[in-house]
Amino acid sequence: MRxxxxxxxxxxxxxxxxxxxREEEILLCEQCKDQLTLIEGDCCVRCSRPFDGLxxxxxxxxxxxxxxxxxxxxxxxxILERNRSLYLYNDFLKEVISRxxxxxxxxxxRFFCKTLIQVLKDFDYxxxxxxPLSQERLYERGFNQAEALIxxxxxxxxxxxxxxxxxxxxxxSREERIHLSNIFTIVxxxxxxxxxxxxxxxxxxxxxxxxxxxxxxKQHGTLSVSSFTIARG
Amino acid sequence: xxxxxxxxILAGKQLLREEIPFELVDSPFISKRxxxxxxxxxxxxxxxxxxxxxxxxxxxxxxxCGKRDTYCxxxxxxxxxxxxxxxxxxIGDMPEIVAAPLKWSDSLSAGQQVASDRVVEAIVRGEELxxxxxxxxxxxxxxxxxxxxxxxxGKRVCIATPRTDVVLELTPRLKSVFPSIKVSSLYGGxxxxxxxxxxxxxxxxxxxxxxxxxxxxxxxxxxxxxxSVDPMLQFAVKNARKESSSMIYLTATPSLKWQRECRKGxxxxxTIPARFHRRALPVPESVWCGNWEKVINKGRxxxxxxKWIEQRLLAGxxxxxxxxxxxxxxxxxxLLQTFDGRVESVHAEDPNRKEKVLKMRQGExxxxxxxxxxxxxxxxxxxxxxxxxxxxxIFTESALVQIAGRVGRDIDSPTGNxxxxxxxxxxxxxxxxxxxVAMNIEAKEKGLxxx
Numbered sequence: 001m002r003x004x005x006x007x008x009x010x011x012x013x014x015x016x017x018x019x020x021x022r023e024e025e026i027l028l029c030e031q032c033k034d035q036l037t038l039i040e041g042d043c044c045v046r047c048s049r050p051f052d053g054l055x056x057x058x059x060x061x062x063x064x065x066x067x068x069x070x071x072x073x074x075x076x077x078x079i080l081e082r083n084r085s086l087y088l089y090n091d092f093l094k095e096v097i098s099r100x101x102x103x104x105x106x107x108x109x110r111f112f113c114k115t116l117i118q119v120l121k122d123f124d125y126x127x128x129x130x131x132p133l134s135q136e137r138l139y140e141r142g143f144n145q146a147e148a149l150i151x152x153x154x155x156x157x158x159x160x161x162x163x164x165x166x167x168x169x170x171x172x173s174r175e176e177r178i179h180l181s182n183i184f185t186i187v188x189x190x191x192x193x194x195x196x197x198x199x200x201x202x203x204x205x206x207x208x209x210x211x212x213x214x215x216x217x218k219q220h221g222t223l224s225v226s227s228f229t230i231a232r233g
Numbered sequence: 234x235x236x237x238x239x240x241x242i243l244a245g246k247q248l249l250r251e252e253i254p255f256e257l258v259d260s261p262f263i264s265k266r267x268x269x270x271x272x273x274x275x276x277x278x279x280x281x282x283x284x285x286x287x288x289x290x291x292x293x294x295x296x297x298c299g300k301r302d303t304y305c306x307x308x309x310x311x312x313x314x315x316x317x318x319x320x321x322x323x324i325g326d327m328p329e330i331v332a333a334p335l336k337w338s339d340s341l342s343a344g345q346q347v348a349s350d351r352v353v354e355a356i357v358r359g360e361e362l363x364x365x366x367x368x369x370x371x372x373x374x375x376x377x378x379x380x381x382x383x384x385x386x387g388k389r390v391c392i393a394t395p396r397t398d399v400v401l402e403l404t405p406r407l408k409s410v411f412p413s414i415k416v417s418s419l420y421g422g423x424x425x426x427x428x429x430x431x432x433x434x435x436x437x438x439x440x441x442x443x444x445x446x447x448x449x450x451x452x453x454x455x456x457x458x459x460x461s462v463d464p465m466l467q468f469a470v471k472n473a474r475k476e477s478s479s480m481i482y483l484t485a486t487p488s489l490k491w492q493r494e495c496r497k498g499x500x501x502x503x504t505i506p507a508r509f510h511r512r513a514l515p516v517p518e519s520v521w522c523g524n525w526e527k528v529i530n531k532g533r534x535x536x537x538x539x540k541w542i543e544q545r546l547l548a549g550x551x552x553x554x555x556x557x558x559x560x561x562x563x564x565x566x567x568l569l570q571t572f573d574g575r576v577e578s579v580h581a582e583d584p585n586r587k588e589k590v591l592k593m594r595q596g597e598x599x600x601x602x603x604x605x606x607x608x609x610x611x612x613x614x615x616x617x618x619x620x621x622x623x624x625x626x627i628f629t630e631s632a633l634v635q636i637a638g639r640v641g642r643d644i645d646s647p648t649g650n651x652x653x654x655x656x657x658x659x660x661x662x663x664x665x666x667x668x669x670v671a672m673n674i675e676a677k678e679k680g681l682x683x684x
Contacts, residue, residue: 099309103312104312104313105313106293107291141296142297142313142315143296151294
C-alpha cells in the first residue's frame with residue numbers, strides 16, 4: 001500500500017482490533033496526515049473558522065467577525081445556515097489541493113470524500129449540490145473538484161447550478177468577490193423548491209462563492225442552505 | 234506568423250495543449266503523440282515520463298472526452314497526461330542553429346585541456362563520454378570548446394543537472410562566454426520555457442517537456458540524487474536526445490558499476506585527476522573515537538572531535554561537521570553552541586538553508602553542522618571538514634569523496650584538513666581514501682600538480 005499523496009509505502013499496524021474488525025482503508029501515510037490540521041474545538045459556529053490564534057477583536061461570541069458582517073447585512077442575512085470545513089488551509093493542504101484541482105490528480109478525491117461522508121452525518125439535508133465550474137474551466141481541468149468528492153463518496157449529486165465564465169476567483173479581493181453580480185444560474189427550479197440544500201466546494205475563503213450560490217437558491221424556493229468545504233482559508 | 238511562433242514553442246518538445254499559449258492551427262508540421270498507451274496485456278505506459286508502474290496510474294471521469302480516462306500520476310506535477318490528451322510536437326524543419334564564437338580568453342589547465350579535446354571529439358563523432366573530474370577541477374570550462382564546435386556544425390546543445398542551484402550558477406557563465414546566442418535556463422517556475430535556444434541549461438525534471446530535441450546532451454553530476462535512483466529522470470534524458478546524438482557525463486564520483494566499466498574498457502572516459510590550481514587533493518585522515526553515540530547521548534562531545542573543533546574555533550577556520558542524519562544535528566547543535574555562538578546547522582528541510590550558507594560564506598557562521606545535503610556544490614574558502622560517524626551507511630564512497638572535495642578548492646587556500654571520526658572503518662571510507670590517493674598519483678605522473 002502506498003500513500004495516496006507522497007507515494008511512500010505504508011506499513012499497516014496490526015492490532016487485535018484490526019484483526020477482528022474491518023479496518024478503514026488507509027490512504028495517507030502518518031507523515032502526510034500529521035501535516036494536515038483538523039479544525040476542532042473552539043471555532044465559529046457559522047463558518048468553522050477556528051478561534052485559536054484569532055485576535056479577540058475578530059470574535060463576537062460564537063461568531064467570527066466575518067460572519068457578523070455577513071449576518072448584519074440585510075442583503076445576506078440568513079442565507080447560509082452553517083458551513084463546515086474540515087481542515088485548516090495551511091501550506092501543506094494548499095499543495096495537496098493544488099495538485100488535486102490544478103494539476104488534476106483526481107484520485108486525491110478518494111481521501112477528501114471520506115471527510116465529506118464524516119461531516120454529512122451532522123447535517124440534515126435533501127440534496128447535495130456541487131459548486132459548478134464554467135464550461136471553459138471544466139474543459140481545462142477535466143473534472144469538477146467539488147463534484148468528484150460526491151461521486152467518490154458514492155453519493156447522489158444534484159447539478160442544480162450553472163456557472164457563467166468569469167475571471168478566476170483567486171485573483172480577486174474580498175470586496176470584488178462580494179460585489180460581483182451573480183455568477184450562477186439555476187438549472188431546474190423544480191429540483192430545489194422546498195428542499196434543504198447542502199452545497200459542496202473545496203475551499204471557504206471569504207465565503208462569497210457559497211453566499212452567492214445560496215442566495216440564488218433561496219430566491220428560487222430552497223428551504224435552507226448549508227455547506228461543506230475541505231478547507232477553511 | 235502564427236506558425237513561426239508555434240514552431241518556436243514546439244520544436245523538440247512534447248507539450249500538453251494547456252502548455253501552448255496560442256491557438257493551435259491545423260498544420261502537417263504539428264505532430265500529436267498519444268500521452269498514454271497500452272501494451273498487449275493492457276498495461277498502461279506514459280509516453281511523457283516512461284512510467285509503467287500500475288500503481289502510478291489512476292482513472293477519472295474525463296469531462297473532455299466523456300469517458301473514463303487513465304492518467305499518469307508519476308509526472309502529474311507537470312500537468313496531467315491522460316488517454317485523450319495528446320502531446321504536441323513539431324515535425325517540420327527545425328529553427329536554424331548558427332555558429333556562435335566563444336568569447337573566453339582564459340586558458341585551460343593541462344588536465345582540462347585533455348578532457349576538452351576528448352569532449353570535442355565525442356561531439357564531432359556523436360559518441361558517449363564520461364568525464365571523471367575531481368572536485369574542483371573546473372568542469373564547466375572544459376565544455377566551452379565542445380559547445381562552440383557543436384553550434385558551428387548546427388547541433389543543439391543541452392546541459393542538464395539534477396539541481397536548480399547548478400542551473401542558476403551555470404547560466405550566467407555560459408551567457409557571458411556565448412554572448413551572441415540565446416541561452417535558455419529552465420527549472421520549476423522559470424520563464425524561458427517558450428523560447429527556442431541553441432543552448433539549453435536545465436534541471437533534468439524539465440526535460441520531461443522535450444522530445445528528440447538535442448544533438449549534444451551533457452548530464453552534470455550524473456551520480457547525484459535523485460537522477461541516479463529515479464528511472465523517470467533517466468527516461469527523460471533519453472527521450473530528450475535525438476536518436477543519433479552525443480552524450481557527455483560529468484562527475485567527480487562515478488558509481489562503482491561505472492568505475493568497473495571504465496577499468497574493463499567498456500566505457501569511454503577521460504579523467505582530470507588534478508584541480509585547476511595544481512595542488513594535490515586533501516587526503517582524509519581517519520580518527521577512531523569509539524562509541525561516539527553514547528558519549529553524545531550523555532550530553533558530551535567526543536574528546537577527539539572536541540579538540541579538532543576547538544583548535545579551529547581559536548584559529549577562526551570555517552568548518553563543516555557532517556553527521557549521519559537530522560536527529561544527530563538536534564543532539565549535537567546545542568552542545569556545540571555552548572562553546573561558541575558562531576555555530577549553526579542545516580539540513581534538507583531547513584527553510585533558512587540558503588541564508589545560512591550565505592552567512593557561512595560571509596564569515597558570520599564559523600561552523601555548520603550538516604547532513605549530506607551540503608556534500609556537493611558548496612565552496613567556502615579556507616574550509617576544513619569533519620565527518621562524525623563516518624562509518625554510517627549514508628556515507629558512501631562517493632559521498633565521502635565529495636565531502637573531502639569541499640576542502641582546498643580555493644586558489645588562495647588550496648589545502649586543508651579532512652577528518653573522518655568513526656567507530657570502526659568501513660569499506661567506503663577505505664575506498665574513498667584510495668580513490669583520492671589514486672587521483673593524486675595519476676596527477677603527479679601526468680605532471681598536473683606542483684608539489
